[in-house]
Amino acid sequence: MSENIMRIIDLRGQNLSRAELLAAMPRAAMGTSEATDLVRPILDDVKERGAAALRDFEEKFDHVRPKNLRVPVEAIKDALTTLDPEVRAAIEESVRRARAVAANQVPKDFYTDLAEGARVAERWIPIQRVGLYVPGGKAVYPSSVIMNAVPAQAAGVESLAIATPPARDNEEGLPNKTILATCAILGVDEVYAVGGAQAIAMFAYGAKGSEPQDGDILCDPVDKITGPGNIFVATAKSLVSAFVGIDAVAGPTEIGIIADETANPSLLAADLIGQAEHDELAGSVLFTDSTEIADKVQESLKYRVPRTEHAERVHTSLSGTQSAIVLTDGLDQSIDAANAYAAEHLEIQTKDADAVVKRIKNAGAIFRGPYSPVPLGDYMSGSNHVLPTGGTARFAAGLGVHTFMKPVEVIEYDEEGLKALAARINAFAVSEDLPAHGECVLSRFVKDPYDKATLREQEKEAGLR
Template structure:
């Protein structure tokens, strides 16, 4: 079911490793061509376009694009107690971790009368997307909302696709999660059209919409399918985005001491997200590789979403990669840059500290990715497709701007005046220097 790539005895450059390792083909550029008309439609026709697109893509025409307050509170009242307890525990842990992420302002005195300060300022308004396709993700609502709240964002709006079996409103558990978090602005809008609505705003067309259905935001975050990723690419620059998130990925770096059942279960757990999900095992043990492959075969046929899982594991994006030793394995996982990376080796913590490229690292046999998906306290909105080489997961920083404040008095500027003029003239921008000289005439 899952293919093998044998790198033993081979010394490969990083470029060669990137070329040989499995990766899902997203086709964002092709999707962008299909998404561009959707974005134009929403921008031009507002709520009317959103209803038409919901009918086309979600099979339901929402009466209420903005979810009524009573529907949000009602969903919480109907939430199963065990699920509510789980969501509340997740909120506490995620909030605790994200509260610690807040950076400190600072001030530097460079000389008498010469000061530069830096302030961290939250954006004013954010649009947070929660998918609702193959699965429903109240956990993603928590990850997005808590990070924005801990950053101090004043205005938060959540969008999630309308559901045919919920009267055109988002899934009840999504609404219940919003209620637990105190989010009152929620929209029954899915996919690329939600990204467009957040980026450009939308006028209302029905009495229940009001004149303005949704004001534009400053930042759009949240996971989604390839069309959501394409929409983010097209509106980037109009608004900030977290990332063009693609299908989920798990890589496991394991040695002969790892438990094959644990590894196989973790690969299956991520494969059930999407037929394009990537599951990669990197190991120096042929015995472990064979045991995991056999266990994966058994689990894949028995799990609830068997068809989806088997497609993901058989796809070109998934593989077992054989290496000479853990040292070569580290080079492989760094070149891959997985969204989720598990380390199941001897001295796992020390190995994990040497990893440079991963969205999140899960250390040892009792830190599975599933823990991070829900209740570790970390954020599960993470870079995919190799973006972990340069990008971080969602966090408080995603909603903050660093603003520098410069305060010089006359004497402090005078000390630098001649040097500023010299550099300005060398750049052939004499008016820059003259702007300084004008203060001493």
Template sequence: MTLTPDSPAPADLTFRTVDLRGRRLTLAGLRAAVPRARPGTTADAEEKVLNIIAAVRERGFAALSELALTFDGVVQTHPRVPAGALKAALAGLDPAVRAALEESIRRARRFADAQRPANTDVELGDGAVVSQNWVPVARVGLYVPGGLAVYPSSVVMNVVPALAAGVESIALASPPQKDFGGLPHPTILAAACLLGVDEVYAIGGAQAIAAFAYGIPATGTGAGSLAGLDPVDVVTGPGNIFVSTAKRLVKGVVGIDSEAGTTEIAILADATARPALVAADLISQAEHDPKAASVLFTDSAELAAAVREELDGQATATKHSARVREALSGPQSGVVLVDDLEQGIAACDAYAAEHLEIMTADAAGVAARIRNAGAIFVGDYSPVSLGDYCAGSNHVLPTGGTAAFSSGLNVTTFLRAIQVVNYSRAALEQVSGHIVSLSGAEDLPAHGEAVTARFGAGA
């Protein structure tokens, strides 16, 4: 059951306990023990997403129109947002929201500009130079979710690093909203306009990812024609399980940032943590979605009890109480009791949270020992909400344990490292014997012959 913000809250908030105390678990054991969404959800989503991708590939705009009606209740002839709508949205933006977006953009740009790696030239001998050049991809598709909330901050997080990387062609998609004439929310449009993005589409969910990956051909001629949507090289952006599943399924056709699905927060805390702050931060991410994950790792049973009490009271008082209580009561949320910080760090690394807050006596020291997390927030005054909006960091981060092997969105997401080999005749001749030896060892003699041909008679 998915609850809307106006639905009655469940009578009881069940924030379950996983007790790891006294248990010596391997990494595999820890991964199996920590709270996760119930198995089967991803498989169910994959079947639906495969059907959506096939429909978009086969029938283009006709399929997108049908999906907009089915999922968004919007009658749509073409998903491209008119330029006038973008300008009007920016003109009508609340000045306080505009000022906040401008500050978020300023901080994000400073951090993104500093991330761009330098090109490298290495001289391996006289006349032997190997270089690595960072080159931006030509075109990207950026996804900004809709649904239960409005995310102009995700426009900032997607667009700013792409611009810093030097990407020249940027397309942005966000779900159509029935309340706004079938266009994305005006605050989304205003943020895009503020950043100079003029190619914006009212397309939501897995169908947006499919359209970016495979493109949509133009149809018809003359007055009845529909302009096409060119495929992109990289797709980025957060979303629900259907969006993250679609990104996984098109990976290889296009590059992706990570599987940035339904949000999650983990907090590693000891007895020095303040229960009210721990509860507030767990609730802040539960507010996103009924399937959001909020997990507390602690070696203090007393803290766990105090946090439970705070959760019950704060969840009742917050605006989206029903959504929050459902998320906190789900199998993906709960408190994990550990013997000590050593086991807590190991459990957090096994969980590999999208957002990990450290609320311990030596928060910076503990944070330095974490290996797996999308982003780490150190101490009482670095809440996840700061990273969501105005820290300068990026909030498009890997979820579902994928932070163990993937990174959050950053400038290098939009760059490719191209290696350039430039050897002179003398430099090649110096290593030619080694090449011949290795090509013989691999039974690929033509490789060696391609080198010796440059030095034989008539070369």
């Protein structure tokens, strides 16, 4: 009998503290110091030389030197006309569902009246300009165009730009045609054939032109950058985040599954493989209190992994330290472990899935039942697949309309509203040794807020006390 593919983490019989449970969870080792050393010079060069640096880096990393870094609008339109009708129908349905969900996500403005003439309102304001990154690499991701652009459009973002690497088989240095066609379907026409850390630099700093077709300014800087990418993209986003917004610093993708004895082990194996296909560092974790389920999943993996197209990549991912079958004493411990793991995607395949869903506190997205697998969310469910990774679902949420908006409070007090609080504001300010704060308010009601000897009397005369 061949060896099992996935390692076992056995939590049975252990009463673990929160810290011990967090430490027991499988994680990919992510060293970023080397990436930082490589990425920082790229950022600096793009900031200094603009489009000239972008062309050099595209030639170096993507092995093509695009003539047009900004994709001509005609090329975007042409990509749609040649798109396979079945693929187009799938993309359009995905867009339709994503837009329906996004429309309901738009936050509402509100106000609170605290007293007569005293109101605090909150307005949700769209971010003005956003750069959306769509990765290349081991696969093509038109779905990432949808997941980024649809909520941004629903939020009311005025200016959307997309950057994605040029296709290596395209002599003109244009991006993948399916990605361009998806941009056309969404009505996005500012698209750049730029990938990697250099794309993040272009969005963060803007880029001056270097050839006539670029114009004086190739790309204006953005206010926020969103979208997934490899470790170099993630590192670049982290480095520029001091002065431009980012959605998150994403790590390798991951799936967690809570399963009991009622789950179908063949489906569990298929779902683990589906996520492992992304990347050798992808994490796949099964939480179960059933040794029978664990054994059957291992056997199913031995049968299925060699038969899938990317078998070597999948095997590397499933056998890595970031993946495991976690054995527990029962459903309660499975739920506790899953909350500690805080999976990007968490499937629930148990007898009473609803009861389990109610107890999940940490997950990027929850997939309830055997007919809600992760790929449904990747492409067509209407939910967003840009989700927190690496345990960050303990404090972070996935991409949504809220990502592209900012709440701004509007303070609306009239004279009487401020007058009722003026003396108290002054007392508060004095207690913090910030007397000018109080004097600022008192200046609206008394003659000389700096005359502390008579101030109390002035406050009384003004009706502040």
